[in-house]
Amino acid sequence: MREFFEISDRFIEAADANELLYEPLGSGVTTRRTRRYEVEFEGGKTALDAFIRKTLFDEISQDFSEGDEAALEGFSFVVEYGMKPGALDLEKEAILTYYRGITDPGFELKDLKIRQRLYVFDAEAKDSDRFIRDICNGAIHNWNVIQGS
Amino acid sequence: MEERPCAVLLKFPGTNCDGETARALETVGFVTEVVQISELTPEKLVGVRLVVLSGGFSYGDYVMAGRLARLVTEQKVGETLKEFRDNGGYLLGICNGFQILTQLDLLPAGSLVENTSGRFQCQWVTLKNRAPQSPFLSQLPESFEFPIAHAEGRLVTREAGEAAGYVASGAAALTYATDVNGSFEQIAGLQDETGRVFGLMPHPERFLRQEDHYDPDWSSGKDGGETHGSGYYLFRSLYDSVTSTSE
Numbered sequence: 001m002r003e004f005f006e007i008s009d010r011f012i013e014a015a016d017a018n019e020l021l022y023e024p025l026g027s028g029v030t031t032r033r034t035r036r037y038e039v040e041f042e043g044g045k046t047a048l049d050a051f052i053r054k055t056l057f058d059e060i061s062q063d064f065s066e067g068d069e070a071a072l073e074g075f076s077f078v079v080e081y082g083m084k085p086g087a088l089d090l091e092k093e094a095i096l097t098y099y100r101g102i103t104d105p106g107f108e109l110k111d112l113k114i115r116q117r118l119y120v121f122d123a124e125a126k127d128s129d130r131f132i133r134d135i136c137n138g139a140i141h142n143w144n145v146i147q148g149s
Numbered sequence: 150m151e152e153r154p155c156a157v158l159l160k161f162p163g164t165n166c167d168g169e170t171a172r173a174l175e176t177v178g179f180v181t182e183v184v185q186i187s188e189l190t191p192e193k194l195v196g197v198r199l200v201v202l203s204g205g206f207s208y209g210d211y212v213m214a215g216r217l218a219r220l221v222t223e224q225k226v227g228e229t230l231k232e233f234r235d236n237g238g239y240l241l242g243i244c245n246g247f248q249i250l251t252q253l254d255l256l257p258a259g260s261l262v263e264n265t266s267g268r269f270q271c272q273w274v275t276l277k278n279r280a281p282q283s284p285f286l287s288q289l290p291e292s293f294e295f296p297i298a299h300a301e302g303r304l305v306t307r308e309a310g311e312a313a314g315y316v317a318s319g320a321a322a323l324t325y326a327t328d329v330n331g332s333f334e335q336i337a338g339l340q341d342e343t344g345r346v347f348g349l350m351p352h353p354e355r356f357l358r359q360e361d362h363y364d365p366d367w368s369s370g371k372d373g374g375e376t377h378g379s380g381y382y383l384f385r386s387l388y389d390s391v392t393s394t395s396e
Contacts, residue, residue: 011262011305019267055220056212061260061305091211098220 001041005052006071006117008034008063014121021134029123033116034071036080040111047106055095070146076123079131081143082115089114153180154391156199161186161218161249166204166354170243173354173380174201177388186221191229198391199239200230202246204298204352214261214301215248222253230255239391240346241285244299247338247348255346256339257320259306265331269300273363274329274351276337280322283340284390285347288382290370292326294362295351295379302350304332304339312336323349353380 014030037056041048057064065071070078083089092114099109120131128145136143156179160167167183174181184193194200208217222230230253234240242250248261264270273296278286306312312333315321323338330350338349356378359367369377377385 009262011303015267055216058213058216058260060258060307061213061262090209094208094211094217098217098224101221101224 001045003039003041003045003048004066004068005037005039005056006034006065007037007057008032008065008071010061010063017120017123017131020118021130023130025123025127025130029127030121032072032119032121034119036115036117038111038113038115039109041107041109043107045107048109051099051102051105051107055098070117070119072119075119075121075148077120077125077128077148078146079118079120079128079135079143080115080146081118081132081136081141082113084140084142087140153178154198154388155179155196156181156201157194157197158183158201158203159186159189159222160184160203161205161207161221163207163209164203164205164245166243166245166352169357170201170203170354173357173384174199176357176381177384178392179388186218186225189222189226189229191226191232194229194233194238197233197238199241199387200233202240202242202249203354204244204246207245207249210245210301214245215250215252218245218249219252222249234341234343234346237394238345239284239387241387242348243354244297244302244350244352247350248301250346250348251339256341256348257315258311259304259315259333259336259339261301261350262303262305263301264299264303269298270302270330271298272296272329274337275326276351277324277326278322279316279324280319280340280344283322283344283347283386285340285383285387286322287390288386289379293379294356295349295353296355297329297351299330299350302332303330304336304350306333309333315339322347323351353383356380357384 014032017029017031018024156174160183171181250256273294278289316334321336322340325335325337340347357380358378359376361378
């Protein structure tokens with residue numbers, strides 16, 4: 001079975017997109033980041049949910065959404081990127097090490113993929129190339145772009 | 150001969166301020182043992198009066214600062230740190246240690262998130278001592294300076310009113326004099342109800358000596374040609390509190 005979770009920071013407001021780019025894009029373009037987890041598992045869904053909430057989510061400062069839909073609305077596009085298969089993802093390894101130390105977790109974690117989602121607001125669709133060029137590293141990352149409606 | 154109180158300094162993968170924090174503890178009189186989290190057992194805390202969680206980037210700050218350190222600590226020793234507190238022990242968390250103590254629910258509810266600047270901030274700040282009776286702050290003046298060095302030091306609560314409550318109740322023992330990082334109510338440090346658990350984002354261990362200050366003419370203002378920095382007085386306050394209370 002496969003589940004998707006997306007976690008966004010409640011208190012972090014949209015930031016000026018130019019801070020992420022080598023060449024300014026112009027005024028008014030903003031970004032927000034979230035983190036998306038793709039989990040492949042067998043066993044109890046309730047136990048998995050409890051693990052995800054306890055391990056990856058902070059009730060005070062974050063919002064939690066489940067499913068494959070984008071957690072934020074009104075974006076121009078989203079650049080979603082993460083480590084290539086085979087590249088060392090230290091965050092994933094730290095989470096898996098913790099998981100392996102749990103006695104009887106109630107589910108079996110088969111695979112975990114961590115993806116960063118960069119939501120870009122008030123930009124043009126073609127601008128996504130600029131973000132990919134300046135943020136993603138072709139040696140270690142793979143990425144995809146989700147266009148806004 | 151007077152017996153020196155024992156302190157344990159917990160070290161996680163990524164902790165990097167343990168050396169200078171241990172030096173600060175030894176300077177004021179504690180016998181200090183640095184204990185790797187992988188080697189922590191409840192027995193290690195028998196006879197110990199103080200547990201310190203120092204600064205750094207435990208587990209690379211993955212997921213969020215302090216989260217994995219909390220999970221591993223709970224996995225390793227369960228409620229041991231809470232029992233240690235309940236039995237009269239003192240706990241101090243500095244920077245990443247503060248983040249870990251909040252995650253462990255040893256301090257009033259709050260989370261330390263990214264600074265509003267969106268950047269790692271490394272600078273000196275002026276602080277207000279709002280709890281002069283605190284075992285950690287009793288020898289510090291109303292206002293003093295410490296250095297900060299953090300990216301995730303903005304204290305937030307579920308509702309802004311909660312943070313105001315912390316100021317009113319005295320739980321917010323330390324506040325910034327100006328808005329440094331967007332912390333609610335400019336909170337820089339929290340204490341629990343017992344007063345024996347204290348966490349702060351600034352680094353007192355980096356200001357042990359007068360010459361650590363950026364201004365060569367800085368003086369604590371104390372008589373007798375003191376050469377100590379303000380950080381020394383935090384550790385000295387703690388030492389005096391620990392030694393004045395029976396185990």
